[in-house]
Amino acid sequence: MPESLTRAVRWDTVVGALLIALLLLSFGCVDGFGNALNLSFLLGNTLPIALIALPMTLLVVADEIDLSVASTAGLSGAVMGRLWNEGMAIEQIIPLCLLLGVVCGLVNGLLVTRLGLPSLAVTIGTLAAYRGIAQIVLGSDAVTDFPSPYLEFAAGRVGDSFLPRAFLPFLVLLAIAVVLLHATPFGRSLFAIGAGEEAARFAGIRVKRTKLFLFVATGTMSALTGVFWALHYASARYDNATGLELSVVAAVLLGGIDFDGGKGTIGGAIAGVFLLGASQNVMSLLSVSAQSQIVVTGVLLVVSVLGPRVARQLAVARRSA
Template identity: 90%
Template sequence: MSESLTRAVRWDTVVGALLVVLLLLSFGCVDGFGNSLNLSFLIGNTLPIALVALPMTLLVVSGEIDLSVASTAGLSGAVMGKLWNQGMTIETIIPLCLLLGVVCGLVNGLLVTRLGLPSLAVTIGTLAAYRGIAQIVLGSDAVTDFPSQYLNFASGRLGNTFLPQAFLPFVVLLAIAVVVLHATPFGRSLFAVGASEEAARFAGIRVKRTKLVLFVATGFMSALTGVFWALHYASARYDNATGLELSVVAAVLLGGIDFDGGRGTLGGAVAGVFLLGALQNVMSLLNVSAQSQIVVTGVLLVVSVLGPRVARQISVARAGRRAASNPTSSPVPSS
């Protein structure tokens, strides 16, 4: 197989192609999919997944994971609603919520990097803890009377287009994340850490500090997502964003990010996010039950882990066959 063909069948390329095929089929075969209202609804509902997927991609590339992102978002929204009820201005509340996200990410990061605990176990624990704190903070109340200009920004569209107003800030954040991961020494260090922590340390990379920064960034973006969620759906509740972590992890892994770290692209991750979002939208238009949609998401999560591994094994097997069929390419031992 030629190098150009090998590149063309990379897993992230396959996911991008599947997204294009799904969109073409949906425009042609699913009633209501192509109207502006539905496309705006699709993108708006996918943005929370996409926002958290940006730092999650960097974190998984480095060999770690954060399953507390949805609970951090819910806690951020609960604190936002509580402070708004107490008469604080929204311009003061939002920075405080973002700072809270930084603290949540810092707690996760310190437990992982300083105590050496596995991130999977740590963030399962903080997933429950942060959600419990959110319920203590706000109880069963739902806060809905936020300022109209913020509600309009979170749920409104750009002029007569189908694009949500919040899509432009996401594009800016995406561009920053792409540059950081694929065009900076810091980004290259993430791939090195994910491939081999020991080798990364010998190369002079400060592994613990790098991972701590990623956990803090993930907490920050999760809190930002919690604020957006409350404004987009015009409701701050302690259970906001429940289940978001499953969608984020499924989308990121579906995009070809290796769960073991060291491999992946942000382009693939974003393609995975919007593939999952478009699929959920199509299932809703076809009146597929919410329970069935959860099953589909779970199946995609399994496929997203299995698919790249199978593709790599096939690639290794083909390389082995090429080497066996061309023995003259092997180095000749010196006499």
């Protein structure tokens, strides 16, 4: 098979094509999909997944995973609500929440890199721990009276367009992630670690330090997402973002990031994020139940794991034929 054709049928390219096809079909056949309010709603609801997907992509490329991201976001939102109730200024609260994310990521990273524990087991444990701490911090209260300018930024739109205001900073973070993974020695080191940790270590890559940085970055972005979630939905609760980790992992893997590490692109991950977000939006417009949407997300997660492997096996079979 010619090299150009091989690139054209890469899994992330297929996901991008599916996203375009879904959007075209939805604009033409689903009532209400194309209006500005719904498109803004779609992007706003997808942003929490997209924010965490950026560092999660780097982490999975390096053959690790963090399942505590939603609980970190929930803990960040709970601390934000508690501190706001205590009378602290929002300008002081947000940096403290980000620092909390650094600590959560540092705990995960140290347990994985220093004690040699598997990240899947570690972050399942911290998933429960961080959510429990969030409940202790805020209890069953819901804090809703945040300052209007922050609520308007998190939930408002740019002028009369459908673009959420918060989407513009996300584009900056997206550009940074693309450059970091695909145009720097650091990004190349992540692919090397994912392809073979021992070989990467012999090549002089500081594997443990790199992975620790990735866990800290993921925790920080999760905390930022928790702040955004509380402001976007105007409610800080201990159970904010519950289940978000499933959507993040499903979207990242759907975008062609190899669960075994060493392969993937930021573009594919973001295409997976918005394919998942658009699918959920369309199902909501078609009055599909929330339980059925969860089933669809689970199926997409299975497909995202099987699809790239089947595609690689077919490519190998063609080359050997």
